[in-house]
Amino acid sequence: MTDYWTNKLIFDLQGPDGKDRWTNHREDVIAKYPVSPEIRRALLDDDIGALLPLVNPYLMRFFLLMLGYDDAKSIDVLGKFQTDEERMRVHG
Amino acid sequence: MAKIVGSFAASHAPNIARSWHDLKDDTRDWLTTRYGEMGKRLKALGPDVIVVHSNDHWVNFFLDNIPAFLIGIGDEHDGPPEPFMKPIFDGKAFRGHHGLGSHVLSYAMGADFDPAYSHRIKIDHGIGIPLWRMGLDPLPPIVPVFLNLVEEPFPTPKRCLAWGHMIRDAIESYPEDIRVAVLSTGGLSHSIGEATMGWIDEPFDQACIDLFKSASDSKLASELDRMMAVTGNGGAELRTWSIAHAAAGGQGFELIDYTPLPEILIGCGLAEWKIAA
Numbered sequence: 001m002t003d004y005w006t007n008k009l010i011f012d013l014q015g016p017d018g019k020d021r022w023t024n025h026r027e028d029v030i031a032k033y034p035v036s037p038e039i040r041r042a043l044l045d046d047d048i049g050a051l052l053p054l055v056n057p058y059l060m061r062f063f064l065l066m067l068g069y070d071d072a073k074s075i076d077v078l079g080k081f082q083t084d085e086e087r088m089r090v091h092g
Numbered sequence: 093m094a095k096i097v098g099s100f101a102a103s104h105a106p107n108i109a110r111s112w113h114d115l116k117d118d119t120r121d122w123l124t125t126r127y128g129e130m131g132k133r134l135k136a137l138g139p140d141v142i143v144v145h146s147n148d149h150w151v152n153f154f155l156d157n158i159p160a161f162l163i164g165i166g167d168e169h170d171g172p173p174e175p176f177m178k179p180i181f182d183g184k185a186f187r188g189h190h191g192l193g194s195h196v197l198s199y200a201m202g203a204d205f206d207p208a209y210s211h212r213i214k215i216d217h218g219i220g221i222p223l224w225r226m227g228l229d230p231l232p233p234i235v236p237v238f239l240n241l242v243e244e245p246f247p248t249p250k251r252c253l254a255w256g257h258m259i260r261d262a263i264e265s266y267p268e269d270i271r272v273a274v275l276s277t278g279g280l281s282h283s284i285g286e287a288t289m290g291w292i293d294e295p296f297d298q299a300c301i302d303l304f305k306s307a308s309d310s311k312l313a314s315e316l317d318r319m320m321a322v323t324g325n326g327g328a329e330l331r332t333w334s335i336a337h338a339a340a341g342g343q344g345f346e347l348i349d350y351t352p353l354p355e356i357l358i359g360c361g362l363a364e365w366k367i368a369a
Contacts, residue, residue: 002243004155011154016175057285057325058149058242064285071107071357075290082287089322090291 003054005033009043010059019066048077094192094266097137099340099365101276101333102130102222104146107356109221110176119355123225126349130362131226133348139273141189142234143196143259143339145332146218146277147241152210159208160247161255163200164236165193166211172220180224186215187233192266196235199262205255213238222277239335241278241328249316252331253309256338263339274339276332280350280359283324292352296323297359300330304337304345304363312337326358333363340365 009029013022021029030043042050046067052060064074082090107115108123115123134142151173153159167190171181197209219236237259239247247255263272280300281293296319303312312334320327337345344366353360 002155007155011150014150052287055285056150056155056243059285061285061289062150071290074285078285078287078289080287086288089293090288 001053002056003035003039005035006039006043006051006054007056007059009033009035010055010063013066014062022066049081052078052081094263094268094270094272096260096263096339096367097139097271097273098134098367099274099276099336100130100134100363101279101336102127102362103279103358103360104218104221104277105282105353105356105358105360106174106176106217106221108225109180109217111356115355119353122349122351122353123360126360126362127222127225128227130222130348130364131228133364134226134273134275135228137273138271139232140270141192142232142273142275143192143237143263144219144223144234144275144277145237145239145335146216147329147332148238149216149218149242151214151216152238153240155243158240158243159238160240161200161205161207162213162238163193163197163207163209164188164213164234164238165190165197165209166213167233169212169234169236170214172216173214174217177217177220181220186231186236189233189235191268192263192270192272193235195266196237196259196262199265200258203258203261205258207237218277222275239331241331246328247331248313249320249331249334250309250313252334253313253338256335259335260339260341274336276336278329278332279327280330280361281323282326282358284326284357286325288324290354290357291324292354292357292359293323293327294352294359296327297350297352297361300333301347301350301361304333309338309342336363336365340367344368
């Protein structure tokens with residue numbers, strides 16, 4: 001389910017200083033948003049699997065780019081969370 | 093009265109801009125020739141205004157306010173703010189067309205659509221990339237129309253087809269003698285920021301192309317509904333193609349070209365609908 005504040009945090013990082021704020025002041029950034037302790041932990045740990053169901057995919061794409069993941073790495077990281085049904089669709 | 097002179101659709105993958113100089117030569121050549129061909133066709137029609145349908149990518153809207161449809165009615169709109177678009181447009185504003193935009197808005201309201209509207213909207217890569225690659229210079233004024241295709245629920249394909257027919261009627265009831273082209277951007281299949289990211293669903297793309305060639309509105313709507321539910325999330329953007337299709341009267345589809353391009357993560361397609369005289 002979409003989590004408003006997690007998405008809001010990522011949405012707000014789209015500004016020009018977003019990457020710097022996230023890289024160098026991550027805890028301060030997170031503290032500005034009323035996210036649950038579990039989400040806070042996931043954000044601190046780059047726990048993409050925990051964030052995936054909560055974050056809009058297009059914002060997730062931006063988030064991974066901001067973390068420095070190129071396309072291949074993003075595909076690899078996200079692919080680990082494919083369901084069997086999704087695996088069937090993609091690979092037949 | 094205004095006249096609709098052409099209807100087009102094209103993909104808008106951000107990697108076209110983000111990675112342009114790093115793309116393989118074959119990919120860049122394919123994109124250059126196909127978008128160039130579409131630009132040539134569009135220019136030949138001499139449009140005074142282009143009505144462009146695309147989706148916003150978290151540039152104008154957020155979860156606190158997401159319009160299903162929004163019409164840009166101003167005489168000017170802001171250029172794309174995304175960092176990878178900055179070198180292309182350098183923050184330059186786009187000319188809008190208040191007369192036609194306002195007319196389409198009023199017409200839509202009168203036809204029982206209830207779009208949001210904006211006097212000044214930010215154009216993002218969805219509109220910027222096809223216009224850039226088509227090389228339209230000078231670029232005619234645009235009436236941007238945004239659909240929500242990033243956070244569900246989305247407008248149904250049936251509604252998008254009805255919207256496309258309404259757009260045609262709205263254009264043709266505008267009292268000035270201007271030539272208007274319709275351009276839709278997005279698709280074909282892609283999967284972004286989800287577990288299937290990178291998936292290009294070629295059978296989906298080919299099925300959509302076949303539908304645009306000959307399907308009735310009801311068949312197109314039901315098949316798109318069914319197929320979009322089981323492809324990557326970017327397939328939702330085929331809704332904009334259905335708008336171009338309906339604006340052309342549901343006929344005259346001609347594929348300019350299609351190929352899967354894993355480098356830019358999409359099934360890349362471009363099409364023109366010939367407008368019957």
